[in-house]
Every structure is written in structure tokens, then in C-alpha cells.
Amino acid sequence: MLQFSKFVAVRAALAILTLVLVSFIVFTLMEMVPGDCAERYVAFKNSQGSVITPEDIQIERVRLGLDQPYIQRWGSWIFNAFQGEFGDSCILRVNIAQLLGQKFWLSLGLCLSALLLAYAIAIPVGILAATSKNAVLNNSLRLVSYLGLALPNFLLALMIMLFSTVMFGNSLTGLFSKEFRDAAWSYDRFMDFLGHAWLPIFILGWSATAFAIQTVRALMSDEIGKLYVTAAAARGVSGRRLLMRYPARHALSPIINSLGFDLNRIFNELPIVALILTLTEAGSLLIEALARSNDQQLAGAIIFMLTASIVGINFITDVILALTDPRIRRSIVG
Amino acid sequence: MTRLLDVENLTLQFDTDEGRITAVDDVSFTLEAGEVMGLVGESGSGKSVTAKSIMKLNPSNAVYSDQTKITLHLDDGPVEIMGLQTSKELQVVRGGAISMIFQEPMASFAPAITIGDQMVEQLMIHTDMNAKRSKEVSIEMLDRVGISDAGTRFKQYAFELSGGMRQRAMIAMALSTKPKLLIADEPTTALDVTIQAQVIDLMKDLVKDFGMGIVFITHDLGVIAQTADKVAVMYLGRLIEQGAVRDVIRNPSHPYTKGLIAALPSLDDLDTPLTPIPGDIPSPLERPAGCVFNTRCSVNMGEICHAKVPQFSAVTQGHNVACHLFNGEGAK
Numbered sequence: 001m002l003q004f005s006k007f008v009a010v011r012a013a014l015a016i017l018t019l020v021l022v023s024f025i026v027f028t029l030m031e032m033v034p035g036d037c038a039e040r041y042v043a044f045k046n047s048q049g050s051v052i053t054p055e056d057i058q059i060e061r062v063r064l065g066l067d068q069p070y071i072q073r074w075g076s077w078i079f080n081a082f083q084g085e086f087g088d089s090c091i092l093r094v095n096i097a098q099l100l101g102q103k104f105w106l107s108l109g110l111c112l113s114a115l116l117l118a119y120a121i122a123i124p125v126g127i128l129a130a131t132s133k134n135a136v137l138n139n140s141l142r143l144v145s146y147l148g149l150a151l152p153n154f155l156l157a158l159m160i161m162l163f164s165t166v167m168f169g170n171s172l173t174g175l176f177s178k179e180f181r182d183a184a185w186s187y188d189r190f191m192d193f194l195g196h197a198w199l200p201i202f203i204l205g206w207s208a209t210a211f212a213i214q215t216v217r218a219l220m221s222d223e224i225g226k227l228y229v230t231a232a233a234a235r236g237v238s239g240r241r242l243l244m245r246y247p248a249r250h251a252l253s254p255i256i257n258s259l260g261f262d263l264n265r266i267f268n269e270l271p272i273v274a275l276i277l278t279l280t281e282a283g284s285l286l287i288e289a290l291a292r293s294n295d296q297q298l299a300g301a302i303i304f305m306l307t308a309s310i311v312g313i314n315f316i317t318d319v320i321l322a323l324t325d326p327r328i329r330r331s332i333v334g
Numbered sequence: 335m336t337r338l339l340d341v342e343n344l345t346l347q348f349d350t351d352e353g354r355i356t357a358v359d360d361v362s363f364t365l366e367a368g369e370v371m372g373l374v375g376e377s378g379s380g381k382s383v384t385a386k387s388i389m390k391l392n393p394s395n396a397v398y399s400d401q402t403k404i405t406l407h408l409d410d411g412p413v414e415i416m417g418l419q420t421s422k423e424l425q426v427v428r429g430g431a432i433s434m435i436f437q438e439p440m441a442s443f444a445p446a447i448t449i450g451d452q453m454v455e456q457l458m459i460h461t462d463m464n465a466k467r468s469k470e471v472s473i474e475m476l477d478r479v480g481i482s483d484a485g486t487r488f489k490q491y492a493f494e495l496s497g498g499m500r501q502r503a504m505i506a507m508a509l510s511t512k513p514k515l516l517i518a519d520e521p522t523t524a525l526d527v528t529i530q531a532q533v534i535d536l537m538k539d540l541v542k543d544f545g546m547g548i549v550f551i552t553h554d555l556g557v558i559a560q561t562a563d564k565v566a567v568m569y570l571g572r573l574i575e576q577g578a579v580r581d582v583i584r585n586p587s588h589p590y591t592k593g594l595i596a597a598l599p600s601l602d603d604l605d606t607p608l609t610p611i612p613g614d615i616p617s618p619l620e621r622p623a624g625c626v627f628n629t630r631c632s633v634n635m636g637e638i639c640h641a642k643v644p645q646f647s648a649v650t651q652g653h654n655v656a657c658h659l660f661n662g663e664g665a666k
């Protein structure tokens with residue numbers, strides 16, 4: 001148990017170290033964007049008609065702490081970032097944590113639900129595909145997963161929107177109906193959210209599922225061919241017990257291992273799907289911040305949070321693996 | 335002696351992408367209770383699939399001929415193995431009255447299940463012991479095969495044991511249900527020589543104690559000479575020579591067996607070069623007509639060897655060989 005806590009502590013430390021390194025890279029990138037937050041705000045103000053002098057810029061710099069040395073600013077940025085505090089957006093002038101908070105969790109929720117959906121389908125279907133000799137079943141599965149892999153998510157999103165607009169006069173976009181958009185969380189708002197969220201979850205889950213089925217099927221076929229399965233059959237273990245306790249149980253570790261990678265893929269798909277469905281999720285804010293307004297504070301915060309989620313998932317799967325796979329468990333518990 | 339196993343006209347084909355291949359062709363042999371039979375032959379000759387046939391363990395692309403008949407004689411009557419269908423029926427030959435040990439002890443244990451759990455599982459399937467009793471019996475068995483600190487080993491995983499220890503554990507597991515027949519498929523090939531000798535000694539002891547029959551598969555005639563009572567030599571799915579170990583090793587008659595024995599290193603005479611049999615075993619897709627060995631046989635008598643499959647004929651009492659040299663027509 002002590003060893004296990006040590007393992008968790010070491011992994012957690014590694015995860016934090018990764019985040020510190022990432023934050024350094026993110027922060028450096030933010031610095032490398034020409035101009036700083038003060039100039040950007042001033043330029044923005046000027047474009048709105050106010051006249052601002054170089055002195056004003058200097059005052060703004062001091063106020064934002066931009067006159068401090070680089071290392072010190074990085075230090076305080078990361079110190080705050082770990083507490084979920086990212087300062088104010090350069091342009092929008094609102095607190096980033098407040099601006100992003102809910103959107104970020106919604107995005108993470110969408111991605112995790114898509115991942116969950118993908119594996120909830122892929123595990124039974126993948127096992128079936130690996131064990132069944134039924135040609136019709138296998139071929140139709142092949143077709144479906146081929147479609148899943150070949151049909152880009154954004155195309156699927158467009159198709160569904162088009163279809164529902166034509167059929168129901170409702171494009172199914174957004175995460176909330178108008179009346180709930182800015183309302184406080186309530187049962188009704190939650191139900192409204194679910195009514196909207198299934199579509200992005202389905203679209204994000206679509207190719208993830210196809211991918212996951214292939215993963216599960218390949219891993220299962222691999223395990224089924226192994227000698228220990230034949231050996232177990234030779235001892236009289238049979239049927240569902242043989243399948244579940246031997247190959248399926250042993251395919252689990254590599255499946256868990258691939259979860260972090262899959263979540264990463266889903267994250268990457270999120271912005272484009274969100275753009276089409278006009279979801280205001282974190283990914284599309286990122287694109288907005290990067291491409292249009294050059295808001296380095298906001299972009300940095302989003303990249304940091306995305307990375308933190310991936311690192312967090314990897315940390316969690318590492319711990320689950322250590323709990324479920326004796327080879328890893330024994331190597332740490334001794 | 336009481337008869338334990340009859341294998342009659344075992345013919346086994348596999349459906350593959352390249353078509354139907356013949357892996358075992360009309361193989362027959364018998365085994366008495368308490369007897370050890372060595373099954374030898376080069377890689378690909380069909381030893382493992384023959385052994386698995388006895389448990390009906392070949393994968394689903396296997397096709398057995400209608401003539402195939404495998405009978406296991408148990409105290410409460412004979413069991414026709416080819417007729418067993420449901421997994422319940424098959425349990426008697428899978429871990430019940432027959433156990434099998436494989437070449438790779440590491441790979442034959444499930445990596446994420448403890449040795450103990452796998453042993454208990456087998457006992458619970460085949461006996462009416464409860465979990466507690468199964469555990470006691472398993473630990474006794476581990477102890478019996480010379481594993482020290484069996485209680486601890488019981489809770490460990492295969493990767494935590496050394497190679498020799500794993501194979502001992504495998505033997506313990508195989509014998510825990512007190513099978514009448516043990517099939518050992520190259521049980522020592524993966525072990526180094528000293529451990530190999532220990533494991534073979536252990537098996538010899540256990541056979542005596544348990545009085546079971548053993549089919550011992552190997553490509554090492556030296557191991558056969560140490561362990562077996564009789565030997566069957568297999569080539570490309572056919573038995574080509576069988577008899578008492580002494581007779582076959584002292585007086586090998588089939589050109590293939592002669593070659594196998596000539597290829598054994600001899601400690602008395604280290605100067606004579608080893609003479610391995612030239613050429614490779616043909617692919618089962620290209621089984622030669624006539625005698626299966628004709629592509630590599632140095633004696634090859636032409637026409638008859640290519641046209642006619644040689645049948646068994648006796649060299650001496652109980653020592654049979656399938657080669658035209660010994661058949662009426664071909665004999666000189």
C-alpha cells in the first residue's frame with residue numbers, strides 16, 4: 001500500500017512536471033507573439049475611437065506587471081495557472097477563469113461522454129467481432145467501421161444539420177435553447193442541455209467508436225490466439241468464462257492504455273465540430289483567440305487547460321492500470 | 335497391462351486460405367496405463383496437432399476424417415473422444431482424465447491471473463472440492479513438484495517465477511486433477527539443460543507415483559531414450575516407425591529415423607561429423623505422393639517410393655516400419 005502511494009505520488013509528480021514544462025512552452029509562445037497585452041488592448045481601444053498615448057501604454061504595462069522580468073512573470077503565471085487563475089483576457093477584459101470555466105467543463109464533458117460512448121459500444125462489439133465466425137456480421141461491422149473512419153466528423157455534422165433543417169426546420173445547433181442559454185443551472189436547463197448535447201457527443205463519438213472497435217477487435221484477436229487461452233481450454237475452462245476471464249480480461253490493459261490517446265484525438269476534433277454546430281465550447285474560443293483576436297492570455301489559458309486534461313487522463317489511466325495489471329502492480333508494490 | 339488409449343486412423347485436415355491441408359494422415363497407436371510413449375519428429379511433422387486431437391483441442395478449421403476413432407479407456411467404460419460435443423462432455427478429456435503441458439510454461443499461464451487461481455479454477459471445474467479444499471490441494475501439489483514456499487508461490491503470477499519453477503507449477507496444475515493420461519508437448523525444450531534434467535526426473539517420479547500414461551512429444555531422441563518406454567516417429571503427418579525405445583534406437587530401420595539418430599551428437603566419438611538429414615520438410619501444401627519422405631530419402635528406390643504409400647511391416651516383434659525397403663515387393 002505504501003509502495004502504491006509512492007507510485008501514485010511519483011506519477012503525480014511526473015504529471016505536474018510535464019505540466020510545468022508545457023506551461024513554459026505555452027508561456028514562451030505567448031511571449032513570442034508580436035506585441036504584448038497592453039499594446040493589444042490599446043490598439044483595440046484606438047480602433048474603437050479612443051485616443052491613447054504611449055504613456056497610457058506604459059501605465060497599462062505596469063498595471064499588468066509586464067515590466068517584470070520574464071522568469072518572474074512565468075513563475076507567477078504558472079503559479080496562478082495551477083490554481084485555475086489565468087488573469088484577464090487581453091481584449092475582452094474579463095476574468096478568463098470566469099469566461100472559460102463552464103465552457104471548459106462542458107467541452108471536457110462532451111469529450112469524455114464521446115469517449116465513454118465509443119468504448120461502451122466498442123468493447124462488446126469488438127469482442128463479438130473478434131470471436132464470431134459469422135461472415136455477415138463481420139462484413140457489416142467492417143463496413144460500419146470503414147464508414148466511421150472514412151467519413152470526417154465535420155461532414156457528418158453538416159449532413160445531420162442539413163437533414164434536420166430540411167426535415168424538422170431545426171438545425172439542432174448549440175448546446176442550449178435560447179431561453180436557457182444564460183440561465184442558472186436547473187433541472188430544466190440540464191434536460192435542455194442533454195437534449196442538445198447528444199448530437200455533438202454522437203458526432204464526436206462516431207469516428208472514435210469506429211476507431212475503438214478496431215482497437216478492441218485487434219487486441220482481442222491477438223489475445224485469443226495466445227497459448228494461455230488454449231491452455232485454459234485444455235484445462236476444461238469453456239464458453240463465456242473462458243472468453244471473459246482469459247482473452248477479454250487480458251485485452252483490458254492495452255485498452256485502458258489507449259484511452260488517453262483516444263481522448264486526445266477527440267479533443268482535436270472538437271473545435272471543428274463545435275464550429276459547425278455553433279457550440280460555444282472552449283475549442284472554438286481557442287480558434288477565435290488564436291486566429292482572430294490574437295488574445296495570447298486567453299489562448300495560453302486554453303492550451304494549458306487542454307494539456308492539463310490530457311495529462312490528467314493519462315495519470316488516471318496509469319493508476320487504473322497499476323491497479324488492474326499485476327505485472328505493473330507487482331513492479332511497484334514489489 | 336491395461337489399455338488406456340487407442341488412436342485409430344487419425345486423419346486431420348485444416349481448412350486454410352490456401353485450401354485444405356493434411357496435417358495428420360492415418361495415424362494409429364496405442365498406449366497402456368503407466369506407459370510413456372515418445373512422439374518424435376521434426377518441426378511441422380504434426381506432433382502437436384496429433385496430441386491436441388486427443389483433447390479435440392484443434393481450432394475450428396480442423397476437419398477430422400470419418401474413420402478417425404480415438405478411445406480413452408476409463409474405469410467406468412470407454413470414452414469415444416471424437417463423439418464428444420458439448421463443453422461439458424469435453425471436460426473429461428480437457429483437464430479431467432487428460433491433462434496437457436505445453437512447451438512454453440510462461441505463455442501457458444495467463445499473465446494476469448495468479449498461478450493459484452488457475453489451479454483452483456481447474457479443480458473446481460473437475461472435482462467437487464470447494465474453494466478452500468482446492469487451495470489446499472493446489473499448495474500440496476506445488477509442494478509435491480518441489481516448489482519451495484508453495485503457499486507464497488500459490489499467490490504469485492507466472493512472470494514472478496523462474497523458467498524451471500513455472501514448468502514445475504504447470505506440471506503440478508496438470509496433475510492436480512489426477513489425470514489418467516498426461517500429454518507433454520515438448521515440456522523441456524524451453525528450459526536450460528540442468529533444469530531440463532530435473533524436470534524430466536520429476537516427471538519420471540510422478541508417472542511412477544500416479545501410474546498414468548504419458549505421451550511425451552519432443553524432437554530430441556536423447557530425451558526419449560531417457561524417458562520413454564516406446565517411441566513413434568512422425569514425418570509430415572504420418573507415423574513412419576514405431577516400437578520399443580531400445581529397438582528403435584539400437585536398430586533404427588526407416589531411413590528417416592536412421593538420419594535422426596545419426597544427427598545425435600555422441601560423447602564417445604566427438605570426431606565423427608554430425609550428419610543431419612539433408613533438405614527441409616516439405617510444406618503440407620506440397621505433400622509428396624507415395625512415401626512422404628521420398629524428397630529427402632537417400633535410399634529412394636524410384637518408382638515404387640513415388641507411387642505407393644508404404645504400409646507398416648514388422649522388423650522384429652513390436653517394432654514396425656513403413657518403408658518399401660521392408661515391404662514384400664520393395665525388400666531386397
Ligand SMILES: Nc1ncnc2c1ncn2[C@@H]1O[C@H](COP(=O)(O)OP(=O)(O)OP(=O)(O)O)[C@@H](O)[C@H]1O
Nearest residue numbers: 348350357376377378379380381382383384393618
Ligand atoms: N490451425 C491450423 N490451421 C492450419 N494449419 C495448421 C494449424 N495447426 C497446425 N497446422 C499445420 O499443421 C502442421 C503440423 O503442425 P504441428 O504444430 O503439429 O507440428 P509439430 O510437429 O508440433 O512441430 P513443432 O515441433 O514445431 O511443434 C504444420 O504444417 C502446421 O502449419
Ligand code: SF4
Nearest residue numbers: 625628631639657658
Ligand atoms: S519408402 Fe522409399 S522413399 Fe520412403 S523411406 Fe523407404 S526407401 Fe525412402
Ligand SMILES: [Mg+2]
Nearest residue numbers: 381382383519
Ligand atoms: Mg509442436
